[in-house]
Amino acid sequence: MAVSFDLFGTLVAADRSDAPWDAVAERLDARGVTVPDDWEAAYRSSHREYDRGREAPLDEHVRLALASRGVEVGETTAREAVLAAFDVPVTVRDGAREALAAAHDRGPVAVCSNCSVPGLVERTLDRADLSPEAALAPDTVVASVDCGWRKPFEPIFAATADALGVPLSALVHVGDDARTDGGAGRVGAASILLEDVPLPTVAVRLREGTLC
Structure with missing residues (x-):
């Protein structure tokens, strides 16, 4: 067994934030990324279709959400910002x-x-x-x-x-x-x-x- x-x-x-988009925005801003004014709406919108049961990596979602508002960010920056936002005690x-x-x-x-x-x-x-x-x-x-x-x-x-x-x-x-x-x-x-x-x-x- x-x-x-x-x-x-x-x-x-x-303890998780009730507004994860704000936690991610704070970490993006700390890394010099310009967060769009309507970031909550961008974060909470779908930007790619996934097959049922497939995981949607949050760092990928964040990059796509930013790109939908004309903001480009590198994979490493997005990954580090997302990890920092959710790495809590x-x-x-x-x-x-x-x-x-x-x-x-x-x-x-x-x-x-x-x-x-x-x-x-x-x-x-x-x-x-x-x-x-x-x-x-x-x-x-x-x-x-x-x-x-x-x-x-x-x-x-x-x-x-x-x-x-x-x-x-x-x-x-x-x-x-x-x-x-x-x-x-x-x-x-x-x-x-x-x-x-x-x-x-x-x-x-x-x-x-x-x-x-």
């Missing part, structure tokens, strides 16, 4: 470390996260002291922005299982969102939702071998 954990809302809690949720430790005792462990900001999952794990150097760090990280697919679609779960070296049927995914994380149970893996099994109980059941 291999276990994957959702990140945001499951292992960690983070996080709190490790109660039971997260115990659940990770118990999962490591059972087999390989992954973080499988929907995240449209390149580098944010890794930065968040670092903030939570769960980076590769930490004892409880996951063996692998699968972020939708890198995988190209979002939960609940099968490819991201299949990529997670593949990265852990197990068939999809041997993957148990733990998360807080029935719509996205619950998708694991609909594509051949198993899903454990925190509303049914809180993280401290996940840890206990992993140690007992009774999680699923």
Whole structure:
């Protein structure tokens, strides 16, 4: 058995801005980018069609939104600004470390996260002291922005299982969102939702071998 954990809302809690366009605008301005007066409208508009289930990288969206107003910005600048806008302090949720430790005792462990900001999952794990150097760090990280697919679609779960070296049927995914994380149970893996099994109980059941 291999276990994957959702990140945001499951292992960690983070305070997110109610106006992300403002957070991005501030970081763009700090990098010398002229932000258009109607930036909120540009940010909240769609500028490219994506296939259903495909991830829309936020740095790409920001570049397209700026270009729609005649402002050109380089890929590196957009990526750095977007990461800075969303790289905020996080709190490790109660039971997260115990659940990770118990999962490591059972087999390989992954973080499988929907995240449209390149580098944010890794930065968040670092903030939570769960980076590769930490004892409880996951063996692998699968972020939708890198995988190209979002939960609940099968490819991201299949990529997670593949990265852990197990068939999809041997993957148990733990998360807080029935719509996205619950998708694991609909594509051949198993899903454990925190509303049914809180993280401290996940840890206990992993140690007992009774999680699923």
